[in-house]
């Protein structure tokens with residue numbers, strides 16, 4: 065999900081869906097298929113019966129200048145999804161992350177073939193997005209592939225149910241429960257406001273269990289801020305217009321600082337004599353070191369990478385009990401993590417896009 069949610073900002077960074085993955089983020093894409101299909105089994109709790117939900121409905125109506133009865137009616141028809149309150153909990157601490165396993169979920173023949181077909185069908189829009197925004201087609205193709213397999217799996221939960229559940233019944237066991245609850249409550253408010261403005265019935269909208277929608281899995285707040293009409297029909301439709309999805313992903317990346325022409329990452333090798341891994345990993349994925357500073361701490365780049373002008377981060381991807389993978393991430397790698405706050409997610413997006421591009425050339 066693009067944007068899907070982020071603690072600090074707002075889009076998709078969401079949830080940790082698989083044990084490997086990392087932290088909440090737009091990774092509904094990573095959730096087991098069994099979760100994705102379970103959306104229809106709503107429990108019997110209706111939020112019309114909940115005073116706290118109706119109080120929030122009144123506040124939303126007041127803040128957004130919406131019809132109070134309409135807001136109460138929509139939220140009142142939302143149903144608690146008990147399974148969602150379990151899925152948003154982080155993996156138990158100590159659960160090892162495993163890049164190879166994570167990667168295998170996304171870089172596979174079915175998804176690559178679907179990516180080739182998507183690129184072929186929407187080549188003109190992808191080229192135009194690259195010209196207008198400077199975001200390469202293969203990055204956009206990587207995002208839409210990881211998120212929804214090019215629209216095959218956009219989620220079947222009523223978005224209103226998902227957002228109401230996470231607004232009013234976010235699990236207290238989550239370490240950042242209050243923050244997350246506030247985040248989802250804001251998303252619910254954004255959804256109602258957006259639906260009212262676009263004359264859409266919010267009860268008809270379907271998405272991930274965290275409320276992410278359409279081909280690129282945008283959360284409501286991201287839809288409001290970053291979605292664009294890229295096929296020129298005068299409306300923004302991330303569900304049925306691949307061109308709108310393509311343009312919106314590119315626009316999202318530009319909003320988060322995508323640098324045209326900059327690679328996302330470089331291979332890195334270590335000089336054991338001077339290696340200071342703790343210092344190199346301290347800033348996590350935030351690009352901090354010049355190529356020279358990185359080399360001084362024992363992480364060496366080769367060839368043109370040594371001339372890279374901007375800051376770099378040493379990105380560590382665990383492989384269960386095996387040797388981790390290390391890459392030098394640029395500012396553009398960091399931008400990919402703004403779509404979903406995870407280095408595993410970002411590298412999967414980048415490698416899927418590359419695999420699709422290579423398959424096209426064969």
Ligand SMILES: [Ca+2]
Pocket residue numbers: 292293294295296297298299300301305308
């Ligand atoms: Ca459009």
